Amino acid sequence: METSLVSLVMGSFTSATVGAAARLGIADALADGPATPDELAAAVDADRDALVSLMTALTALGVFAKDEDGRYTNSPQSELLRTDHPDSMRYLTALLCGLYAQAAAGGLAEAVRTGTSVMPHAFGVPLYEYLDKDPETARIFDLAMQDWARPIGAVLAEHVPFENVRTVIDVGGGNGTLLKAVLTAHPHLKGICVDRPDTCRRAEEDLRASGNEDLIARLTFQPADILREVPEGGDLYILKNVLHDWSSESGVQILGNIRRAMSATTAPDGAPTLLVIDPLAEHDSGAAFRNVIKMVVGESKARERTEADMRREAAAAGLQVLSITPCPADLSVTACTIAPDTQAA
Numbered sequence: 001m002e003t004s005l006v007s008l009v010m011g012s013f014t015s016a017t018v019g020a021a022a023r024l025g026i027a028d029a030l031a032d033g034p035a036t037p038d039e040l041a042a043a044v045d046a047d048r049d050a051l052v053s054l055m056t057a058l059t060a061l062g063v064f065a066k067d068e069d070g071r072y073t074n075s076p077q078s079e080l081l082r083t084d085h086p087d088s089m090r091y092l093t094a095l096l097c098g099l100y101a102q103a104a105a106g107g108l109a110e111a112v113r114t115g116t117s118v119m120p121h122a123f124g125v126p127l128y129e130y131l132d133k134d135p136e137t138a139r140i141f142d143l144a145m146q147d148w149a150r151p152i153g154a155v156l157a158e159h160v161p162f163e164n165v166r167t168v169i170d171v172g173g174g175n176g177t178l179l180k181a182v183l184t185a186h187p188h189l190k191g192i193c194v195d196r197p198d199t200c201r202r203a204e205e206d207l208r209a210s211g212n213e214d215l216i217a218r219l220t221f222q223p224a225d226i227l228r229e230v231p232e233g234g235d236l237y238i239l240k241n242v243l244h245d246w247s248s249e250s251g252v253q254i255l256g257n258i259r260r261a262m263s264a265t266t267a268p269d270g271a272p273t274l275l276v277i278d279p280l281a282e283h284d285s286g287a288a289f290r291n292v293i294k295m296v297v298g299e300s301k302a303r304e305r306t307e308a309d310m311r312r313e314a315a316a317a318g319l320q321v322l323s324i325t326p327c328p329a330d331l332s333v334t335a336c337t338i339a340p341d342t343q344a345a
C-alpha cells in the first residue's frame with residue numbers, strides 16, 4: 001500500500017518522538033508498573049506538561065498504552081525500549097531516531113548533489129572523528145551497536161564450529177558484545193576485540209567493572225586503526241557491520257589488512273578464516289534504504305555490497321570466498337580464506 005506524502009513528511013517527527021522516549025528511559029521507568037503523569041515526569045526527570053505531549057503522541061502510535069485509571073504503561077512495542085529486554089532496541093532507537101543521525105539527515109539533499117557523506121557537511125568531520133569529540137554520544141553509539149550485535153552473537157555461538165579455533169579476533173568489534181556471547185558459550189576460546197582507542201578504553205572499563213573474572217581473563221581490547229593494520233594471531237577473524245560504512249576502496253584496504261594478519265598467523269586447523277557479516281543486497285529486506293542511511297553516516301561512497309561486490313573486494317584483498325550464507329537481521333555471512341595465489345606480504 002502506498003504511504004501518503006503527509007505521513008512520510010510527518011515520519012521524521014514520529015521517529016524523533018520514539019527516539020526521545022528511548023533517550024529518556026521511559027520504558028525503564030514503567031518496567032515495575034503503571035505511572036501517573038506526575039510520577040513518570042519525576043522518574044525520568046522531565047517537564048510534566050511536555051512529557052504528557054510526548055506520551056499522547058506515543059500512545060497514539062501504540063508505542064506505550066494507558067490503563068483504565070489514565071496511568072501510562074508499557075506496551076509490547078515499548079517493552080523493546082527497556083534496557084534489560086533481551087532484544088532491547090533502546091540505544092539503537094536513541095541513536096538512529098535522534099542525536100547526530102536525525103540532525104545529519106537534514107543534509108541528505110546536499111549529499112546527493114555532491115556525492116559525498118553528510119557528516120562532514122553537517123558537523124565538519126566524519127562520523128568517528130565526531131564521536132571522538134562527543135563522549136556521551138560515543139557511549140550511546142557503543143550501546144546501540146550492542147543492541148545490534150547481541151542477536152548475532154547468539155547465532156554465531158550456536159552455529160559456527162569453534163572446536164578447532166583458539167583465538168577469535170573481532171575487527172571493529174565495538175564494546176565486545178559479540179565476542180562476549182561467543183566466549184561465554186565456548187570456554188576454550190580467547191577473544192581480541194579490535195576497535196578505536198576510545199571505544200576500547202570504555203569497553204575495558206565496563207568489562208572490569210562487571211567483575212566477570214572469566215571474561216576478564218579471556219577477552220582483551222586492542223586499539224588499532226583497521227584502515228592501517230589489523231593484529232595477527234587470530235585463527236578466526238570476524239568483521240561485522242563494518243564494511244558497509246566504507247567505500248569500496250577503504251573496504252579493500254580493511255580486508256587486505258585482515259588478510260595480511262591472517263597470512264602471518266598459523267592456525268591449528270589449516271589457514272585462518274574470516275567471516276564478513278554484513279548486509280548483502282540480495283538478502284536484505286531493507287536494501288532499498290540502506291544506501292540512504294550510508295550517505296548520512298558512512299564515508300563518502302559508502303554503500304551496501306552485492307554478492308558480486310563482496311567477491312570482487314575479497315579477491316582484490318587476496319581473499320578467496322568459500323561461501324555466502326544469509327543469516328538473521330538481514331545479514332549475510334561471507335566466509336573467506338587466504339587466496340591460494342596470494343603472497344604472504
Ligand SMILES: C[S@@+](CC[C@H](N)C(=O)[O-])C[C@H]1O[C@@H](n2cnc3c(N)ncnc32)[C@H](O)[C@@H]1O
Nearest residue numbers: 145149172173174195196224225226227240241
Ligand atoms: C557500525 S560499528 C559495528 C560494531 C560491531 N562490529 C557490531 O556489529 O556491533 C563499526 C565499528 O567500527 C569501529 N571503527 C570505525 N573506524 C575504525 C577504525 N579506523 N579503526 C578501528 N575501528 C574502527 C567503530 O568504532 C565501531 O565500533
